[in-house]
Amino acid sequence: MGNEPRQTTDITIIGGGPTGLFALFYAGMRGANAQIVDALPQLGGQLTALYPEKYIFDVAGFPKILAKDLVKALVEQTSQFGFPSFLNQNVAALEIEGDHLVLVTETDRFPTRSIIIAAGIGAFSPRKLPQACADSWYGKGIHDRVSDPAEFEGKRIVIIGGGDSAFDWAQQLRGRASEVTLVHRSDRYRAHASTVADVQQAASSGKTSLLPFHELHDVRGEGDKLTGITVREVKSKETREIECDAVLPMLGFHSDMGALTSWGLRVENDEIVVNSQMETGREGIYAAGDVTMYPGKLKLIATGFGEAATAVNQAVHWIYPDKKVNPGHSSNMAVFGQKDD
Ligand SMILES: Cc1cc2nc3c(=O)[nH]c(=O)nc-3n(C[C@H](O)[C@H](O)[C@H](O)COP(=O)(O)OP(=O)(O)OC[C@H]3O[C@@H](n4cnc5c(N)ncnc54)[C@H](O)[C@@H]3O)c2cc1C
Numbered sequence: 001m002g003n004e005p006r007q008t009t010d011i012t013i014i015g016g017g018p019t020g021l022f023a024l025f026y027a028g029m030r031g032a033n034a035q036i037v038d039a040l041p042q043l044g045g046q047l048t049a050l051y052p053e054k055y056i057f058d059v060a061g062f063p064k065i066l067a068k069d070l071v072k073a074l075v076e077q078t079s080q081f082g083f084p085s086f087l088n089q090n091v092a093a094l095e096i097e098g099d100h101l102v103l104v105t106e107t108d109r110f111p112t113r114s115i116i117i118a119a120g121i122g123a124f125s126p127r128k129l130p131q132a133c134a135d136s137w138y139g140k141g142i143h144d145r146v147s148d149p150a151e152f153e154g155k156r157i158v159i160i161g162g163g164d165s166a167f168d169w170a171q172q173l174r175g176r177a178s179e180v181t182l183v184h185r186s187d188r189y190r191a192h193a194s195t196v197a198d199v200q201q202a203a204s205s206g207k208t209s210l211l212p213f214h215e216l217h218d219v220r221g222e223g224d225k226l227t228g229i230t231v232r233e234v235k236s237k238e239t240r241e242i243e244c245d246a247v248l249p250m251l252g253f254h255s256d257m258g259a260l261t262s263w264g265l266r267v268e269n270d271e272i273v274v275n276s277q278m279e280t281g282r283e284g285i286y287a288a289g290d291v292t293m294y295p296g297k298l299k300l301i302a303t304g305f306g307e308a309a310t311a312v313n314q315a316v317h318w319i320y321p322d323k324k325v326n327p328g329h330s331s332n333m334a335v336f337g338q339k340d341d
Pocket of ligand 1: 164
C-alpha cells in the first residue's frame with residue numbers, strides 16, 4: 001500500500017477510456033477535483049488497446065479521426081485541469097470510511113466522495129498464446145500489444161491470429177516492417193471482409209505472407225534475442241521455420257468486470273443498470289459509457305460522452321447541493337475566461 005494516505009477527491013473515475021477521459025475534463029469544468037484509476041498501462045480504453053490505428057467516422061466534429069488521435073485530443077482537453085490518472089491500478093474493492101468511499105486496488109487506496117464507473121467492458125488483458133514455449137518470450141520479442149508501430153520499423157514480424165486486430169496490424173505494419181507474415185490456425189477469418197481482402201491481395205502480390213492452417217510450434221532465439229519461430233501445419237503436422245525479429249499474437253482480449261459487480265449496484269449481464277441520471281442504485285456512485293445499460297442504450301463513443309456529462313453534473317450536485325445540476329454553457333464560463341455577464 002502507498003505510504004501517505006491520499007487526499008479525498010470529489011470524483012474518482014474508474015476507467016480512462018473515452019468516457020472516463022471526458023468525465024475527467026467535465027469534472028474540472030464543473031469545479032470539482034477528480035482522478036482516473038485504470039487497470040491498463042495507458043489511457044484510451046478500447047481505442048488504445050484494440051484499435052489505435054483505425055479511423056473513427058462517427059465522433060461529432062471529426063469527419064474522420066484515428067482512434068489514437070482522439071485519445072490524444074481527449075487527454076489534451078483534460079490536461080488543462082492538471083488532474084492525475086493512476087494507471088496499472090485494477091480496482092478490486094470498495095470500502096466505506098467515515099463519510100466517504102475508498103476505492104481499493106492491489107497497491108493503493110483512493111478516498112473519494114463519489115465514483116463514476118466508466119469501466120467499459122471491464123478490465124481487459126490480451127489472450128496469451130496457449131503454447132508454453134512462448135511464455136518466456138513475452139516482452140523479449142513477443143508483443144501482445146502494439147503501442148508504437150515505429151517499434152517495428154524494418155523488422156521481420158509474424159502476426160498470429162485471424163480476427164480484426166491481426167488483420168488490421170498486418171495491413172498497418174506492411175509499409176513499416178520489412179516482412180509481414182500472418183499465421184492462423186484455419187482459413188476462416190473473423191476480421192472485416194475488406195481488410196481480409198486487402199491482406200489477401202497483398203499476399204498474392206508477394207507483399208505479405210499468409211499462412212492459414214498453421215500454428216506456433218516453437219520459438220527460437222540467441223540469448224534474450226528472438227530470432228525465429230517454427231510453425232506447424234495443423235493437419236499434416238509438417239513444420240516450417242520462419243526467421244523473424246518479433247511475434248505479435250493478436251488473439252483478442254479477456255475482459256473481467258471483477259469486483260465492480262458486487263457493490264450492491266443494479267447489474268444485469270455484467271452491465272450496470274442506470275436511470276436517466278446515470279445513478280446506479282447506490283448513492284454517490286454513477287456509471288457512464290459502455291458499462292451502462294438502459295432501454296435504448298447504444299454502445300458508442302458519442303453516447304459515452306453524453307452520459308459522462310450527465311454523471312458528472314449529478315455527482316457535483318450530490319457532493320455540493322448548492323451547485324446546480326445544469327452546468328450552463330461552457331462558452332460562457334469564467335473557468336475558460338469567457339464569461340461576459
Ligand atoms: C474494433 C472496435 C472498433 C470500434 N469502432 C467504433 C467507432 O467507430 N465508433 C464508436 O462510437 N465506437 C466504436 N467502438 C466502440 C467504442 O470503442 C466503445 O464504445 C468505447 O471505447 C467505450 O468507451 P468507455 O470509456 O465507456 O469504455 P472503454 O473504452 O472500454 O474503457 C474502459 C476502461 O476502464 C478500465 N477498467 C475496467 N475495469 C476496471 C477496473 N476494475 N479497474 C480499473 N480500470 C478498469 C479498462 O482498463 C478501460 O481502460 C469500437 C470498438 C471496437 C472494439
